[in-house]
Amino acid sequence: MDIFLQQVVSGIATGGIYASLALALVMIYQATDVVNFAQGEMAMFSTYLAWSMLNAGVPYWVTFFATVALAFLLGLVIERLVIRPVESAPILSIVIVTLGLLVIHNSIAGWIWSYIQKPFPSPFPSRPVHMGPIIVGAHDIGEISVTLIVLLLLFAFFRYTPVGLAMRAAAHNPVSSRLSGIRVSRMLMLGWGLAAAFGAVAGMMVAPIVTLEPNMMGGIQIYAFAAATLGGFTSPGGAVLGGIIVGVAENLVGTYVRFIGTELKLTVALAIIIIVLLVRPRGLFGRAVVRRV
Amino acid sequence: MNVMRRVLMLLLVGTVGLATALPAGAQTPGVTSTEIKIGNTNPYSGPASAYGTIGKALGAYFKKINDEGGINGRKINYITYDDSYAPPKTVEMVRRLVEQDQVALLFQTLGTPTNSAIHKYMNGKQVPHIFVATGATKWNDPKNFPWTMGWQPNYQIEGRIYAQYVLKNVKDAKVGILYQNDDYGKDYRKGFLDGLGEAAKRVVVLEQTYEVTDPTIDSQIVNLKNSGANVFFNVTIPKFAVQAIKKSHDIGWKPVHLLNNVSSSLGTTLKPAGLEASKGLITALYMKEVTDPQWKNDKAYLDWVAWMKKYYPEGALDDQANAYAYSVAATLVQALKQCGNDLSRQNIMKQAASLKNLELPMLLPGIKINTSATDFAPIEQEQLAKFNGEIWQVFGELIDASKK
Structure with a gap:
């Protein structure tokens, strides 16, 4: 029983990692109707910026918020320079541009900071927390809490602020939005900025666990996609829950299902993506997208 | 063939x-x-x-x-x-x-x-x-x-060296192995199991693998601890070695921890994992580790x-x-x-x-x-070394794997 609980808890912790990046994916999808494959690499890049500041002696929380701000700017700039020119191109072109961004961020990070992994500090205490027989890292708890805070912010932003509503409108129906006075391009730019900012938070929460290196987000992004697909690309809450379900499921399956074992854990994530897309494309909590053609 | x-x-x-x-x-x-x-x-x-x-x-x-x-x-x-x-x-x-x-x-x-x-x-x-x-x-x-x-x-030679160490030095050894699921991991595992010989069946209590794409290996470490192993043969690249060292320290698992040479760098593995948590690690070395302070005045x-x-x-x-x-x-x-x-x-x-x-x-x-x-x-030739919290301290003789 202990092992079961320990695996569940450790799965929730890992799921928190997936959830944090999945939130950024949902953000960009909500705001621009595009899936950004470079989201993870942009987060990694921002984390390197944070690392450089910390190395220069800037205190942690100053660095944290400065990085979020920088990432926001980076997102705006990327949208303006790289995405805007292909804004009205077919969706496939935009997807390929984001794949290009993925490779570029990865290579530039390796070029500037080298590929050697670097330790990244956690703002939370290093002593693990004991709950009966279960042991949880303090950072894991902190990381999940931060993810939940981001989730609340995101939810409130889209639900209660006029900008959030305008953004959703701009993403789903650019033409009508423009007619009703929403500056669509500016909304898309804002969406990229915010998604990059959320990504930066995810990066800084993930790096202490997996250590900072240019490929740190590679595997995580696949799981984050599984999480967002499972929960629904249109539902921030769903994405977080999706992340945790994926994390717990892969641990339990790896531990208890003999023929899958630890060797096919990644396959579980990919299988989740495919099954969800086949059975319920909008995800558990997503809204069905209806389009008039 | x-x-x-x-x-x-x-x-x-x-x-x-x-x-x-x-x-x-x-x-x-x-x-x-x-x-x-x-x-x-x-x-x-x-x-x-x-x-x-x-x-x-x-x-x-x-x-x-x-x-x-x-x-x-x-x-x-x-x-x-x-x-x-x-x-x-x-x-x-x-x-x-x-x-x-x-x-x-x-x-x-x-x-x-x-x-x-x-x-x-x-x-x-x-x-x-x-x-x-x-x-x-x-x-x-x-x-x-x-x-x-x-x-x-080669990896098999090194695996055999660890096996000999376990057979000679650990009483009632119960070994848990974590290895990367590819040629590199399997080569190490084979050398280790060959080195244990007959004893392998009795001694190895659990084997776990991971893929390079896995974000974390927490789940594997939890399983290894739960298996009751008192020896941990850790065949991982630096990224996962850091996690393995940290996680086993966090959950209070203190086995004889054999870390493959691939991840023996102080700079890339032990420092990110924490020097305290790295204390007691054992590895086999053949080079002077450039981040190890014991060489900082060495002419070479x-x-x-x-x-x-x-x-x-x-x-x-x-x-x-x-x-x-x-x-x-x-x-x-x-x-x-x-x-x-x-x-x-x-x-x-x-x-x-x-x-x-x-x-x-x-x-x-x-x-x-x-x-x-x-x-x-x-x-x-390789030599076993133990991490004392600051440097890799070599111990025992140079082991020459060409002489069996």
Whole structure:
């Protein structure tokens, strides 16, 4: 029983990692109707910026918020320079541009900071927390809490602020939005900025666990996609829950299902993506997208 | 398999016949009176680009040799291409090196899957394919592959060393193994299980694997702890070694922790994992660890730093790979020096297989490189070391795996 609980808890912790990046994916999808494959690499890049500041002696929380701000700017700039020119191109072109961004961020990070992994500090205490027989890292708890805070912010932003509503409108129906006075391009730019900012938070929460290196987000992004697909690309809450379900499921399956074992854990994530897309494309909590053609 | 081998032998015999039919004194491709052309592939892009620094450092070393006048009057012309660690690309680049650039030999091509892809081609073409940058065991096979040679101690040898340690020193050992699910991990595991011999069935209580794409290995560590293992054989690359050390420390699992040499760097593994949590780790070493403070006044280390600063200033001083490149390049230079003026491919291979008691500054004191016509494994000695919270403290004798 202990092992079961320990695996569940450790799965929730890992799921928190997936959830944090999945939130950024949902953000960009909500705001621009595009899936950004470079989201993870942009987060990694921002984390390197944070690392450089910390190395220069800037205190942690100053660095944290400065990085979020920088990432926001980076997102705006990327949208303006790289995405805007292909804004009205077919969706496939935009997807390929984001794949290009993925490779570029990865290579530039390796070029500037080298590929050697670097330790990244956690703002939370290093002593693990004991709950009966279960042991949880303090950072894991902190990381999940931060993810939940981001989730609340995101939810409130889209639900209660006029900008959030305008953004959703701009993403789903650019033409009508423009007619009703929403500056669509500016909304898309804002969406990229915010998604990059959320990504930066995810990066800084993930790096202490997996250590900072240019490929740190590679595997995580696949799981984050599984999480967002499972929960629904249109539902921030769903994405977080999706992340945790994926994390717990892969641990339990790896531990208890003999023929899958630890060797096919990644396959579980990919299988989740495919099954969800086949059975319920909008995800558990997503809204069905209806389009008039 | 047998048929394949026979066909290959026929091909080999055929090409040998052709080669001997050529007029004597025909020049080796890539060798002139002023130059030796050497080919290499390295991952300068893609997932394994962390290793790309090796290819650059090799070039920096040859620059130093050239500045000092070259080898027997010949300058080294080093050509290195990016293969992104992708075997099909390696094949393409290597064919270009051999057929278009006409290199005399291939040196330090990096990676197990990549070298596997060109293994037969190089032996078919009879071009030296030497001191490859991988620890797989199969490069030491002079009978079937007389043109290919490894350099570093192979993973199976190292696995066997840990097994001997466990059998001798741990009472009622219960071993948990965590290994990367590929050739590298399986080679280590095989050496370890072979070393345990009969005892393996009794002693190994749980084996867990991970994929390089896994974000974390927390779940595996939890299972290993739960298995009741008191020995942890940790076959992971630095990224996961950091997690394994941290996590087992966090959940209060304190086994005899055997960490593979691949992740023995203080800078890349132990410091990120925490020096306190790393206390007591055991590994097998053959090189001086550049981030280990015990060498900071060592002459060999200072020479290496001086070379880095002069010839490879953009390279990282905390990256062991740069000391690795420095040492393996020196090995090639020695073999080429021994060739004298006969730089035929046969003689290059012959001299690479005639290294006697070669000691290199950045190898651990006492480690000697020896090769022969039947021994294509240059480094076969390692020494166990325990991490005391600050440095790797070597203990026991040098273990020579060639003497069983």
